Amino acid sequence: MKRLKDAIDGVDLNRFRIWFQLAMFVLLVYGGYLAINLGNHLPMFACGFNQEGRGGICYLMPLQHQLARPWPQLFGMASLGVLTGFGIFWLWFIFLNKGWCGYVCPLGTIQDWITALRRRLGVRYARYTQDQFRHLSRVKYVLLALMILIPLGIGGGWFSRDMGTPFCLICPARMVLPLFTGDLSHLTVDFSSKTAVAMTVLGMLITGLFLTGAFVKKRFFCFFCPMSALHYLISRPALLKLRKDGDKCTRCGDCYRACDMEIKAIADDVKNADIMADDCILCLKCVAACPEPGALKATFATITIFESTEAGFIKRCQKGIGLDQPKR
Amino acid sequence: MTNPNAKTAALPYNRSRQAREAETMLDHITDDFDDNPPSMAYFYDLFRRAYCRGESIEREGVRVGTTCIHAPEELIYAFGATPVRLCNGSYHYDQIGADFMPAKSCSLVKATLGMLSSENAIPKTGKLDLIVNPTTCDQKKKASAMMAGMGHSVYELELPPAKESEQARVYWQRSVREFAVRLRQLTGKKLTRKNLMAAMAKTSRAQVAFRTLHNFRRKAPSLILGKDVFLVTNAYFFDDIDRWTDAVERLNAELAQREKDGFCAAQKKAPRILFTGSPPVFPNLKLPLVIEQSGGVVVADETCSANRMLYDMTSVDEWLLNNMVDSLADKYLKPCTCPIFPNNDDRIRRLLDLAKSFAVDGVVYQTFAGCQVYEMEQRSVAEALNKAGIVMLAVETDYSPDDLGQLTTRIEAFLESIKTRKRKAT
Numbered sequence: 001m002k003r004l005k006d007a008i009d010g011v012d013l014n015r016f017r018i019w020f021q022l023a024m025f026v027l028l029v030y031g032g033y034l035a036i037n038l039g040n041h042l043p044m045f046a047c048g049f050n051q052e053g054r055g056g057i058c059y060l061m062p063l064q065h066q067l068a069r070p071w072p073q074l075f076g077m078a079s080l081g082v083l084t085g086f087g088i089f090w091l092w093f094i095f096l097n098k099g100w101c102g103y104v105c106p107l108g109t110i111q112d113w114i115t116a117l118r119r120r121l122g123v124r125y126a127r128y129t130q131d132q133f134r135h136l137s138r139v140k141y142v143l144l145a146l147m148i149l150i151p152l153g154i155g156g157g158w159f160s161r162d163m164g165t166p167f168c169l170i171c172p173a174r175m176v177l178p179l180f181t182g183d184l185s186h187l188t189v190d191f192s193s194k195t196a197v198a199m200t201v202l203g204m205l206i207t208g209l210f211l212t213g214a215f216v217k218k219r220f221f222c223f224f225c226p227m228s229a230l231h232y233l234i235s236r237p238a239l240l241k242l243r244k245d246g247d248k249c250t251r252c253g254d255c256y257r258a259c260d261m262e263i264k265a266i267a268d269d270v271k272n273a274d275i276m277a278d279d280c281i282l283c284l285k286c287v288a289a290c291p292e293p294g295a296l297k298a299t300f301a302t303i304t305i306f307e308s309t310e311a312g313f314i315k316r317c318q319k320g321i322g323l324d325q326p327k328r
Numbered sequence: 329m330t331n332p333n334a335k336t337a338a339l340p341y342n343r344s345r346q347a348r349e350a351e352t353m354l355d356h357i358t359d360d361f362d363d364n365p366p367s368m369a370y371f372y373d374l375f376r377r378a379y380c381r382g383e384s385i386e387r388e389g390v391r392v393g394t395t396c397i398h399a400p401e402e403l404i405y406a407f408g409a410t411p412v413r414l415c416n417g418s419y420h421y422d423q424i425g426a427d428f429m430p431a432k433s434c435s436l437v438k439a440t441l442g443m444l445s446s447e448n449a450i451p452k453t454g455k456l457d458l459i460v461n462p463t464t465c466d467q468k469k470k471a472s473a474m475m476a477g478m479g480h481s482v483y484e485l486e487l488p489p490a491k492e493s494e495q496a497r498v499y500w501q502r503s504v505r506e507f508a509v510r511l512r513q514l515t516g517k518k519l520t521r522k523n524l525m526a527a528m529a530k531t532s533r534a535q536v537a538f539r540t541l542h543n544f545r546r547k548a549p550s551l552i553l554g555k556d557v558f559l560v561t562n563a564y565f566f567d568d569i570d571r572w573t574d575a576v577e578r579l580n581a582e583l584a585q586r587e588k589d590g591f592c593a594a595q596k597k598a599p600r601i602l603f604t605g606s607p608p609v610f611p612n613l614k615l616p617l618v619i620e621q622s623g624g625v626v627v628a629d630e631t632c633s634a635n636r637m638l639y640d641m642t643s644v645d646e647w648l649l650n651n652m653v654d655s656l657a658d659k660y661l662k663p664c665t666c667p668i669f670p671n672n673d674d675r676i677r678r679l680l681d682l683a684k685s686f687a688v689d690g691v692v693y694q695t696f697a698g699c700q701v702y703e704m705e706q707r708s709v710a711e712a713l714n715k716a717g718i719v720m721l722a723v724e725t726d727y728s729p730d731d732l733g734q735l736t737t738r739i740e741a742f743l744e745s746i747k748t749r750k751r752k753a754t
């Protein structure tokens with residue numbers, strides 16, 4: 001048992017993640033060809049517009065559809081459907097918590113690939129100042145609110161139906177993911193109405209921003225992702241947890257350095273045991289980068305599955321000191 | 329080599345009062361205890377050569393003196409230069425340095441100045457091409473101009489006055505980058521990803537060796553005494569880093585064997601002491617020595633001549649030059665528990681954690697007379713420790729041997745009270 005634990009705690013997390021993310025990407029972007037269908041309540045961006053290859057569908061699509069029903073329907077019989085839909089989504093979600101973002105979401109994985117490309121080219125990444133960070137962190141909640149209110153408004157007859165699934169129209173996944181199955185049809189402007197033109201042009205701009213943003217900034221899009229906001233609001237009962245023992249923390253900041261989401265509290269907060277911040281993607285890079293045994297850990301249903309250890313830290317984070325080193 | 333003092337010039341160094349000071353200390357360290365680990369011989373010998381016989385341990389190439397652990401040694405190594413830590417522990421230099429500083433100042437700062445003003449400074453590490461003086465406590469800050477006055481070329485590495493905020497972090501990262509620029513001017517070399525990586529590996533190998541040694545000290549009964557470990561970490565100040573690491577690795581191998589054999593370096597019931605406060609620097613190992621001569625054992629420390637200097641390690645996310653330098657900067661600022669910062673919860677938490685994980689019975693807090701920052705933190709530290717049920721003894725001392733008798737009495741009483749408490753508890 002102890003041997004197994006040591007092996008897991010000493011794992012080269014970055015490499016594990018690369019392969020795991022790749023497998024998940026294949027499953028969700030090409031799984032459809034193998035008749036895989038995980039349903040349409042998945043808690044990350046397995047985009048439904050990738051018609052051919054999708055192995056399951058992002059919950060935001062059915063959610064927006066459902067909310068755009070005419071009100072009498074929505075608040076009548078259909079409400080049951082909305083609630084069960086949400087229930088299924090929630091069940092998926094609590095299983096991995098935000099680990100869906102760090103390990104499964106294809107759009108997250110693509111950002112990590114763009115980051116890897118940048119690193120290969122030797123270009124350094126950009127950082128936000130703490131102030132920018134604080135402001136930007138709010139954007140995702142605004143997007144989430146709009147994503148719910150606009151469909152409701154459509155159902156109430158205030159907005160045009162062309163605004164249906166408003167977030168999908170501007171979501172970079174809608175243009176980027178179908179490309180992987182050779183579907184270029186979403187890279188066009190829809191000229192059917194003024195609203196459609198505006199929204200698809202905006203969507204294209206956002207996709208451009210997504211690609212360039214992800215090149216200069218790690219996980220650029222995830223800061224703004226409404227799915228992430230929705231996750232955080234319901235994350236309390238989740239099974240996978242990121243936990244911290246503040247007594248063991250030296251506040252060395254090693255975890256903060258590793259964090260793609262620039263979460264300062266991961267290093268500085270020594271009070272809260274439940275340390276997952278709203279921007280966190282549960283990539284667990286911080287756990288891997290922490291040199292203090294037991295200071296950070298991932299638990300599943302209160303069982304520790306991955307914990308910071310001195311030996312693991314040295315193996316992973318100290319290059320070229322003559323011990324067995326992870327390759328780059 | 330002219331010596332202004334004709335009388336001492338007549339005397340060869342190894343018979344001078346200064347050499348005797350070191351020799352007495354070393355003799356106590358080696359002879360007052362049975363069963364010194366054979367691999368400590370490397371360190372005993374190193375100190376004998378450097379401090380008692382005044383042998384030169386000069387280093388090749390550009391030499392950069394540092395007055396504090398905040399100067400990033402990896403950068404210095406990366407430029408092909410060698411860092412030498414200048415913090416000095418000699419009473420002889422303390423007296424010479426008294427000419428520069430006000431009467432009530434810290435022995436360590438005075439001794440460092442005393443050494444820097446001397447012509448044949450001991451240990452003989454060769455002429456310094458640059459002194460990096462991080463702007464830490466007031467006394468060290470003001471020492472800058474004095475060092476410059478002695479003809480040294482001094483670089484003030486600007487440390488922020490507080491460390492928590494993001495501004496402080498960014499400010500410090502900039503300071504460190506500036507320092508790299510200065511080193512480039514000094515050495516004429518370029519900082520590359522490759523040479524910095526090699527330099528970081530050097531330091532990190534040393535740190536891993538230190539951490540292994542540190543972990544052996546958790547064991548009860550103890551495998552090694554604190555006086556030896558202080559000597560080991562003191563050697564890091566001036567020894568060749570790779571040779572030092574090899575020697576520590578040998579020591580570690582021996583401790584592993586000792587553990588297997590069930591060896592005890594101190595009595596089974598010896599009170600386990602955590603040492604904190606002003607740093608013990610050879611030959612001023614007076615206080616740790618007294619503790620162990622009186623039957624205690626120093627199992628851990630929180631001082632900038634040992635643990636604080638070597639414990640915290642760098643983590644780099646992307647091995648690109650900029651990121652590596654920033655990571656280094658972070659390592660030298662964020663985990664630091666130096667009392668110059670306004671808040672020091674980190675130090676208290678570190679002490680509590682050490683006390684717990686090393687099964688410590690009591691804490692000895694050394695303050696050098698004249699060191700205000702350590703003195704000012706004393707109360708809050710004592711309170712936090714007492715709240716956790718750990719006793720603390722605060723000791724104010726300096727480099728002079730005069731208070732030895734009084735120190736011994738106090739330490740003996742402290743250790744006795746711990747023993748009584750323990751007996752009562754069982």
Ligand code: SF4
Pocket residue numbers: 044045046047048049058059060061167168169171172173174
């Ligand atoms: S466009 Fe975005 S929000 Fe809509 S289904 Fe695709 S991934 Fe989900």
Ligand code: SF4
Pocket residue numbers: 043044045100101102105106107108109221222223225226227228281
């Ligand atoms: S936050 Fe990032 S990883 Fe998570 S669902 Fe959104 S895009 Fe995907």
Ligand code: SF4
Pocket residue numbers: 248249250251252253254255256266267268289290291292295296
């Ligand atoms: S890496 Fe570990 S010890 Fe360092 S700040 Fe983070 S949690 Fe604390």
Ligand code: SF4
Pocket residue numbers: 242255258259260261262263266279280281282283284285286287
């Ligand atoms: S806090 Fe840890 S798990 Fe969360 S995003 Fe940052 S590195 Fe990943």
